Amino acid sequence: MDIQEIRESLQNSKALLQKIQADLLWRQPQRVTEFPQTNLSDHPLTRGAPAYTNIISACESFLDNHGDNYLGMGYLEKNHADIFYKVILEVVDWNINSPVTLLDFGCGTSHLYEYIIENNLAKNIHYSGLDILEKSLNISKSKFPHNQYYCLDILEGEANLPEFDYIIMNAVFTAKFSLSFEEMKSYFEILVAQVFNFCKKGIAFNVFCPHTQECYSDILFYLPFDELGAFLAKKVSKNFTIRNDYNLEAYTVYVYK
Template identity: 30%
Template sequence: MSLRSPDALRRYYDSRLAAHGDTAQGAGWPNEADRQTRFAVMRALAPDGRMEDLCDLACGTGAFLDHLHAAATPPARYLGLDISETAIATARAKHGADRFAVHDLLADPAPGPFDYVVANGLFTVKDSLSAAEMWDFLRTATTAMWDMTRVGMAFNVMSAVVDWQREDLFHVEADALLRWLYALAGRRVILRADYDLYEYTAYVYRAPLATRPGQGF
């Protein structure tokens, strides 16, 4: 795999957006209620859910920023990045051009740093990629995310503890992910799987936090 984000993923999400518009289904999620649950879990990366300095990687149409405003926790500094020109055009129409950019994190130098970096859904769909290709992408992308992060980062993956695994989704064994994150960032890692979806979220921190992640969720 070259040092670019897989084009198959861009095509997948562009096709969902074209088919369903600026909705949860347009972002590849089954429904809005579950998407809002994921957003709340991402927000809990920070104490009281307040990420004042945030990079939203694979931001799509800016729905997570909508969620932060609705939760009365808008960031003071925010940058949404995505490789989809169509998604970024929609995000800019809603929130302004200065808060969003078309950017491939693997191909171009990372912006920042930021206190917090999140990626919601970037590592859940593999579409036509193999599991090995997707695993390589996850490791390369999370390395770039970690280099951007001053306080903490979060991302979600599909759980491998399910009744059956979909061929188009990327199901990740928790032990394998922990081994990778420990090697990348040390042992300040929390895997959160308490929100009743077939996935889990990784929180990774530069230093121990005084408050437990999840407070305010």
């Protein structure tokens, strides 16, 4: 092998190493290092002010700054919100003859219910909403006084909540804000497992996909498919579907009994 061949071999090896490094970075969400790395499993959620209150505060700020509209719910475009609503509602089996009971977990100001009405789905759904923000629920109640609304933290003590056929958690896990990845993942796992106990048929939620991103945001929550599947199969249910076919960077998951 002459000098030129050695140089070409070294260049090829260097290019391969760079490709592998880039691929690893592409597959792993960027982690926020300036925030505490406390794991929520070591931080009882019912003691003091848990880390997830940062998410609640951020949602309250959205509502205060933008009002009762898609921006106030954290969406940049209304059509994106409508796509989220359409896809996440497909957890429901529409082939049954009787209406289903549905809990909109983290309902905010009931924009999902507005979508249900606009698309003539209300006759098939007995809708209820739950949120931890009282000001959001007050807006919901003023718009839809006939609906049942719950203002509670399901992770704090005994939750006085009935069972529902389906529970939808739309955009509950898409942003972690100031939480670390480890904090947000622990919060996600604890909450999903707890909420699943209150459904009769299934739940649905969405998170951002690290495998389809060109760039990352420090405030969003990216969860790899393999980590999600391992958690669901071990702790919740092996009966689940992952939807990543609607041209947005978040994927939707249906988990069934």
